[in-house]
Amino acid sequence: LNGSPPKKEPAEALGVLLAALGGIALGIGSPLLKYGLLDLIAREGHFNPFRFHHWLFMIRSPIFIVGFVCMVIGGLLGFLAYSYARSLVALPVTSGVHYAVIPFTCAIILHEAISAFEATAIAAIVTGVLSLSLLSRKR
């Protein structure tokens, strides 16, 4: 009313922070899961979720377990953030950070390189996801 910008609610800021931290955890977890899968793919040719011994093989891989723990932590942080944000679409922060971080973590952990075309498409998705978040927060 006095022209000053409205103060952010601490709960909402905490929700966004939790969502961003969740995104970083997911960004580290995904390439670690793939790293764990690479041994299985090298031995069996592919991963089949309906073959029990494939799961057994993976849960014996420490890197896969670390990746899985990162994914669980990321998921839980995102889950907690749901209770703080005002609107459902205010939460794409987790995914936006996840998608933005992934080319870097994949380059470090898996030595995956992406083309300029792929980088542009990823940038479009990240922009779309984060703008969806920002626009919904103005509600």
Place this chain on the structure above:
Amino acid sequence: LTLLIALAGILTAAAMVGIGGPLVRKGFTQIGSIDLKDLLHHPIQYIRRFLHVPSLVAGFLLQGFSWIPYVVALSAAKVSIVVPMTGLQYLFLVTFAHLLLREKLTVGEALSLLLIVSGVISLSFALA
């Protein structure tokens, strides 16, 4: 075949997360905000409270098990391509947020969604 496996994994994971999200949110509207300190002090009481809300349980299960098709997709293609393609979940999320929570989509949000979908379609060419 590898391309089909990757696409099926991405679509299934995106649908599970996108439908699970509004269900979780619907559950939280019934429960209300969570006090983080209280949650850490009395986790069992909170879990019992969560288990009494069917939409929360269904949403949590859908989101929790979405990692199975996600791992299938990861095993079939490049991680840096598969992960951003799961952004397709927002198409499901916005649709189900409207159906379950009556959340309305503004023009700006629709344009953001269009940007996401165009990015995902572009990446699907890179996947091939």
